[in-house]
Amino acid sequence: MTELVLVGLLWCGIFPYASHQGQNQHCEIIPGSMALRVLEKKGDITLGGLFSLHDMVVEHSLSYTSTPPPTKCTRFNFRTFRWMQTMIFAIKEINRDGKLLPNITLGFKIYDSCSTPHQALKAAMELMGTETGSGLEGVTQTKGSCHGTVPAVIGDGGSTQSLVVARFLGVFHVPQVSYFSSCACLSDKKEFPAFLRTMPSDFFQVDALVQLVKHFGWSWVGVIAGDDAYGRGGANIFAVKVRKLGACVAFHEIIPKNRAQTAVSSIVSTIRSSGARVILVFAVEQDAAALFDEALRHDGLTGIQWLASEAWSTAAVLSTPKKYHHILQGSMGFAIRQAHISGLQDFLLRLHPASPDAPDDPFLVPFWEEVFQCSLSLPAEGQENNVESKPSCSGAEELGTVTNIYSDVSQLRISYNVYKAVYAIAHALHAVRNCVQGSVPFPLQACPDVDNIQPWQLLHYLKRMKYLDSFGDETKFDENGDPAAMYDLVNWQLRPNGDMEIVTIGKFDEMTKKQSLQIWEHNIVWNGNQTKVPLSVCSSICPPGTRKAIRPNFPICCHDCVVYAIECMRCLPEFWSSPERTACIPKEVEFLSFSDTMGITLMAISLIGSFCTCVVVFIFTYYRTTPIVRANNSHLSFLLLFSLTLCFLCSLTFIGRPSQWSCMLRQTAFGITFVLCISCILGKTIVVLMAFKATLPGSNVMKWFGPKQQKAIIIFCTLIQIIICTVWLVVAPPTPRQLMPRESPIVILLCDEGSPEAFSLVLGYIGLLACLCLLLAFLARKLPDNFNEARLITFSMLIFCAVWVAFVPAYISSPGKYSTVTEVFAILASSYGLLGCIFAPKCYIILLRPEKNTRKHLTSKVVTEKF
Numbered sequence: 028m029t030e031l032v033l034v035g036l037l038w039c040g041i042f043p044y045a046s047h048q049g050q051n052q053h054c055e056i057i058p059g060s061m062a063l064r065v066l067e068k069k070g071d072i073t074l075g076g077l078f079s080l081h082d083m084v085v086e087h088s089l090s091y092t093s094t095p096p097p098t099k100c101t102r103f104n105f106r107t108f109r110w111m112q113t114m115i116f117a118i119k120e121i122n123r124d125g126k127l128l129p130n131i132t133l134g135f136k137i138y139d140s141c142s143t144p145h146q147a148l149k150a151a152m153e154l155m156g157t158e159t160g161s162g163l164e165g166v167t168q169t170k171g172s173c174h175g176t177v178p179a180v181i182g183d184g185g186s187t188q189s190l191v192v193a194r195f196l197g198v199f200h201v202p203q204v205s206y207f208s209s210c211a212c213l214s215d216k217k218e219f220p221a222f223l224r225t226m227p228s229d230f231f232q233v234d235a236l237v238q239l240v241k242h243f244g245w246s247w248v249g250v251i252a253g254d255d256a257y258g259r260g261g262a263n264i265f266a267v268k269v270r271k272l273g274a275c276v277a278f279h280e281i282i283p284k285n286r287a288q289t290a291v292s293s294i295v296s297t298i299r300s301s302g303a304r305v306i307l308v309f310a311v312e313q314d315a316a317a318l319f320d321e322a323l324r325h326d327g328l329t330g331i332q333w334l335a336s337e338a339w340s341t342a343a344v345l346s347t348p349k350k351y352h353h354i355l356q357g358s359m360g361f362a363i364r365q366a367h368i369s370g371l372q373d374f375l376l377r378l379h380p381a382s383p384d385a386p387d388d389p390f391l392v393p394f395w396e397e398v399f400q401c402s403l404s405l406p407a408e409g410q411e412n413n414v415e416s417k418p419s420c421s422g423a424e425e426l427g428t429v430t431n432i433y434s435d436v437s438q439l440r441i442s443y444n445v446y447k448a449v450y451a452i453a454h455a456l457h458a459v460r461n462c463v464q465g466s467v468p469f470p471l472q473a474c475p476d477v478d479n480i481q482p483w484q485l486l487h488y489l490k491r492m493k494y495l496d497s498f499g500d501e502t503k504f505d506e507n508g509d510p511a512a513m514y515d516l517v518n519w520q521l522r523p524n525g526d527m528e529i530v531t532i533g534k535f536d537e538m539t540k541k542q543s544l545q546i547w548e549h550n551i552v553w554n555g556n557q558t559k560v561p562l563s564v565c566s567s568i569c570p571p572g573t574r575k576a577i578r579p580n581f582p583i584c585c586h587d588c589v590v591y592a593i594e595c596m597r598c599l600p601e602f603w604s605s606p607e608r609t610a611c612i613p614k615e616v617e618f619l620s621f622s623d624t625m626g627i628t629l630m631a632i633s634l635i636g637s638f639c640t641c642v643v644v645f646i647f648t649y650y651r652t653t654p655i656v657r658a659n660n661s662h663l664s665f666l667l668l669f670s671l672t673l674c675f676l677c678s679l680t681f682i683g684r685p686s687q688w689s690c691m692l693r694q695t696a697f698g699i700t701f702v703l704c705i706s707c708i709l710g711k712t713i714v715v716l717m718a719f720k721a722t723l724p725g726s727n728v729m730k731w732f733g734p735k736q737q738k739a740i741i742i743f744c745t746l747i748q749i750i751i752c753t754v755w756l757v758v759a760p761p762t763p764r765q766l767m768p769r770e771s772p773i774v775i776l777l778c779d780e781g782s783p784e785a786f787s788l789v790l791g792y793i794g795l796l797a798c799l800c801l802l803l804a805f806l807a808r809k810l811p812d813n814f815n816e817a818r819l820i821t822f823s824m825l826i827f828c829a830v831w832v833a834f835v836p837a838y839i840s841s842p843g844k845y846s847t848v849t850e851v852f853a854i855l856a857s858s859y860g861l862l863g864c865i866f867a868p869k870c871y872i873i874l875l876r877p878e879k880n881t882r883k884h885l886t887s888k889v890v891t892e893k894f
Contacts, residue, residue, distance in 0.1 A: 064389040070134025072456065074118055074449065076181060078111040079188075080104055080139050080390055103397040105433035106343075106441075107184070108390065109375065110206075111137060113442040114181065116374045117449035127453050128460070139390065140188065147188040151180070151195050178485045179204065179455075181448050184441075186210035186257040193219040200483035204451060206444035209337065210256045211264060214507040221486055223508035225444040225451065227363065229261040231512030232337055235361050235535040236307065237268045238544040239334070239516070246584050247565040248334075249277040249303040251294060251318065253310030254284045261336060262309040275565060275584035277303035282310055286317035294318065295325050305563035307334040312342035319351055328354060332554045332561045335360025340517055341438045346527040356521045357554035361514040361535060366443045366498045372436045376426045398431065399424045438529065447502050455489040456480075512537040516544075520552045600767040601774055614767070618776040619682050619844045619851075626682045629851050636675035636858055643866050644668045650873050654882045658816070663714070663737060667707035668866070673700040674858040681851045690761040690778035695752040697854060698789040702748040704861065705796040705827075706741040708820055712803040713740070715817045748792055755785035766843065775843040794831060800824050816865075823864035830857045 067073075081103055118133045140147040180196055183189045184207035193213065196203050197220050204223045205213075211230040213222055240248060248269060252262035259281070266276050278301050280294045295318075298306060308315050315335075322328045333355060340360030345351055378391060380403055385391050392403050401420035426434060436442075462474035475484040493503035504510060516533030533546035553561055569575055569588035574596065576587045598604055602611035620626045647656050647664060656664070677700050680693040714737060759782035766775040780786040801824035804817045834853040841849045872879050 064139045066135075066137040066388050066390060068134045068136075068387075070122075070132040072128075072131060072178075073134035073136050074114070074181065074452070076111060076114050076135060076137035078107050078137060078139060078182075079141065079184065080107055080111070080393070081141065103393050105394075105398075105431055108394055109433050110184070110442055110445050111390070112375055112378075113368070113371065113439075113445045114449055116368075116371055117446045119374075120370075121450070121453050127450075127457050131456075131460075133453070137390075140183065144188050144191040147183050148191045148195060151192045155195075155199060155201070178202075178480050178482050179452050179489070181206070181445075181452065183208060185255070186213065186260070187255050189213060189222070190256055193222040197221045200486055202482060202486040202489050204448045204489070206448045207441055210260045212256065212260055214509055216507060219508075221482075223451075223489060223504050225447045225502065225510055226441075227512035227514070228507070228509045229257070230264065231535075231537050232361055232514065233261055233264045233268060234537070235512075235514055235516075235544060236265055236334060236336075237272060238535070239359070239546075240269055240274060240305070241272055242544065242546060243560050245305045245563040246274045247277050247303050247305070247563045248274060249298060249301055249306035250279045251306060251308045251310065252279070252281055253314040254281050255311070257338065258282070258310045258314065258336075262307070265307060265309065275582035277301040277565070277582075282314040282318055284314075286314070288321065291317055291321040292325070295321050295328065298328060298331070299325075302565065303563055304330060304561050305332045305334065307336070308339070309336040310338065312339040312344055315339045315342070316345060319345070319354055322354055323350060330555060330561075332563070333358040337361055337363060337514070341440060341529055343432045343435060343438070346519060346529060349525060352521055352525075352527055355519055356527070356556065357552055358519040359532075359551075360517060362438075362517050362529075363440045363444065364500065364513050364515065365438055365440045366446075366500070368436070368439055368443065368446060371439070371442070372434065375434055375436070378426060380420075381422070394433075395420070395424070398426070398429060398433070447496065447500075450494065450496060451489065451492055451502055454494045455485055455492045458488045458492065459485060516546060518551055521556070601765070603772045614772055614774045616776050617773045617844055618684055619847045620684070621682055625848060629848070629855070630679060630682055632855050633675050633678045633851075636855060636862065637672050640668055640672045640675060640862060643862070643870060644672075646870055646873060650880075653873065653880050655869055655872055655880050662734065663707050663711050663741075666741070667704060667711070670700055670704040670707060671858055671862055674704055674854060674861075678851045678854045678858075681847050681854075685763040685776055685778045687760075687762060690763055691756055693778065694761055694780070694786065694789065695756065697850075698752055698793065699745065699748050701793050701854075701857075702796060703741070703745050705793060705800060706744040708823070708861070708865070709744065709796060709800045709803070710737040710740050712800055712817060712820050713737070715820075716803055716806065744796060748789065751785070751788055751792065755782060755789070758782065759785065777844060777847060790831070790835075794828070797824055797827055797831070801828060819865050819868060823861045826860035826864060827857045830860065 114137075115135060118135055121127055122132055138150045140150050178201070180192070180201060180203040182203070182205055183192050184205065186208040189203070189205050189208035190210070190213065193203055197218075200221050202221050202223060204225065206225050208224055209226050209229045209232065211228045211233075213219055213224070214228050214230070216222075250262050250266055252258035262279065266279060269276065278297050280297055282294065283290050308318065310318075315338075331354075335358055337360065339345055340358075340362045345355060378394070379385065380391060380395055396402055396417060399420060400417055401424070402417040403420050459475050459480055460477050475481065490504055490508070493501065495501050502510065512535070514535040515531045516535065517529050518532045520528050520530050522528050530550065532548075532550045533544065535544050537543055552558065565582065565585040566575075566587070569586075573588040573590055576589045577583065578585045578587055598611035601614055603614045604610075605612050619629075621630060644665065647661070647668070650656050651661060673696075677693070677696040680689060680696055683689065761778050761781045764777060764779040766777065801821065804820040804824055830853050834849060837849045838846055838853075
């Protein structure tokens with residue numbers, strides 16, 4: 028099988044300086060190290076990686092727009108090394124399982140890109156066979172072009188490196204899957220057609236941050252960004268969005284990459300003079316650490332509520348050192364979803380210089396020497412001038428005895444992204460191997476050759492890839508190559524033992540459109556161990572007798588309070604100008620009251636209906652032994668009369684000042700009582716229809732529709748409505764709401780349904796039962812009987828349906844309290860229709876035509892027609 032190379036870019040210095048196309052940049056490797064060192068393990072398909080295993084330092088002062096200065100790779104980065112090991116762990120897990128890619132062994136080829144875009148680009152060029160001595164196998168070079176056998180690339184981590192690499196790989200349509208590049212600019216498929224990522228775009232992170240600012244009412248927010256594509260891009264989007272929200276940006280500062288003390292000190296001075304109490308730091312952890320180190324030199328910045336971008340919201344280099352605790356306690360930010368990867372910690376701790384694989388690992392020695400601060404070998408050429416000389420390692424060192432960022436698996440967030448990126452490529456390869464000719468994605472015309480997969484072919488499968496991992500999370504890419512944005516809202520809380528704990532206090536899910544941001548405020552601890560939301564405004568609310576005056580050359584959020592002059596002031600929405608236009612007086616509150624004419628009229632009609640129903644109950648009770656009362660299950664008749672009484676009385680809940688309880692009671696009482704009423708009529712209709720069928724020779728159908736079955740029908744139908752109303756009250760209950768139009772002198776107080784869908788479902792279910800009842804009654808209207816109750820039910824259901832069909836447009840178009848009046852009128856009209864059509868004819872026969880209230884008369888027509 029032809030060997031395929033899948034490359035993952037891992038960088039040294041996670042977020043390097045942003046270089047520009049056409050500018051030169053070089054990286055000086057620390058003594059004893061090599062440029063583009065490689066760790067390789069071959070397989071049928073070899074996955075490669077480019078990890079920046081050292082942090083980068085810019086040696087001279089610079090600007091983001093200036094020519095990049097020389098850089099220097101320094102300290103070994105444990106966090107990045109953990110990501111590299113996670114990639115190897117995922118590859119070995121896939122090989123060991125054998126189900127995803129049977130009969131295929133994955134390998135890996137890992138590069139150290141030394142933290143710079145230049146080095147990352149150089150590594151990518153070697154992988155594509157455009158650098159001399161790349162060492163690639165299977166690279167075909169033709170005149171005027173080059174074509175490598177790299178089917179996909181995992182990485183790079185930093186947005187700046189990915190910008191450079193993605194432009195290059197896009198020329199060859201080589202799919203690139205990054206796990207930490209979040210710059211929104213990388214979503215541009217015209218410029219980066221082959222770029223995908225398991226890290227959400229900063230566009231969604233900024234959206235979450237803006238919603239957070241809106242939620243807590245902060246109108247004066249400072250912004251500090253790192254001098255790279257990640258920091259500048261995210262901070263600029265935030266500044267634009269937060270201004271559209273109506274808030275103001277107090278200042279917008281940039282942390283230079285050389286982290287010069289004078290520049291950072293100037294930022295700290297700006298923070299002090301701005302008066303902003305809420306500040307967003309959109310930067311990588313190294314830049315944020317430089318800012319907070321300078322703040323410590325200025326005796327700290329107390330009382331500041333820091334908002335963290337995703338890059339440092341869970342950074343151990345900031346949360347672990349106790350020197351930062353009094354500054355960062357209470358900080359808040361968004362972090363990507365985490366997972367507990369079973370077996371990863373044991374895999375991380377397996378490393379040892381004496382292991383069989385150690386000689387082939389060029390990264391193990393510097394890692395081991397950095398962890399234990401000892402030397403595994405004699406100084407090599409170029410190391411004589413080291414400032415510090417390390418003692419030799421004893422050989423008894425074990426990773427399990429130390430605690431550091433590398434072995435800490437409590438916050439596996441980026442590592443989880445690496446894990447998902449490897450599995451995304453594996454699932455795409457799986458799809459290629461299982462290609463069926465009839466399901467080839469456009470524009471492919473045939474299934475790819477699994478022994479010679481072209482990158483552009485794999486790209487089509489990768490874009491359409493979708494899988495559910497072992498943690499229950501779905502991984503897929505949208506049209507921009509981005510995953511679904513899901514973040515945890517985290518809060519830095521200082522525990523009594525002195526440790527900083529990162530606590531999840533909410534979540535953001537862009538797929539939840541109605542309420543994408545959820546915050547559990549009772550779990551928040553603010554800066555200074557406070558439980559009250561901090562206030563961040565440019566100017567306080569003006570006291571009585573003064574007015575706002577805009578400050579020249581200041582944002583709109585800043586104003587002065589000056590004493591009133593002779594001028595007009597707009598009243599608040601709940602107030603109305605007095606006739607003399609000298610004061611603001613409260614508006615009149617309007618609702619359907621028991622004291623106004625409309626309310627009294629509806630209340631009287633409701634009580635009269637209830638009284639009439641009680642009279643019918645009395646008549647039926649007194650004449651309960653007569654045939655016309657006993658016909659068609661007298662128990663159902665009494666239950667129907669009881670439900671009609673409730674229907675009349677439930678209209679009273681719509682009258683009076685709306686409150687939380689009355690708003691919930693009125694709609695649920697209306698829905699349940701009417702369903703109970705219609706269920707009783709439905710039971711009576713079924714009995715009428717089945718009773719005639721039971722008179723046919725050989726029919727025993729009535730045994731299936733006896734009293735117990737009728738009660739079961741009523742209970743079942745009513746229980747469904749009860750469940751609907753219960754869910755309604757739990758999810759989105761009706762609540763009182765005020766309508767305060769400025770052009771009107773009244774405040775309209777009414778009940779908001781909470782969920783129009785739930786209200787429509789309640790009405791729809793009543794309508795469904797009514798239509799079913801009407802249909803059955805219509806079918807039974809011509810049954811041979813002197814007193815056919817189905818005809819009465821048919822007329823009552825026609826009136827019922829007509830009332831409620833007319834109610835819908837009338838309710839929607841009625842303004843203010845008249846929408847409530849419309850609903851009450853519909854309730855009363857339909858209740859009177861049911862009472863009059865079903866029970867008035869029976870009362871007429873009982874009281875005025877007793878000679879017809881006999882069994883012989885009621886069944887005479889049936890007998891006549893049978894003979």
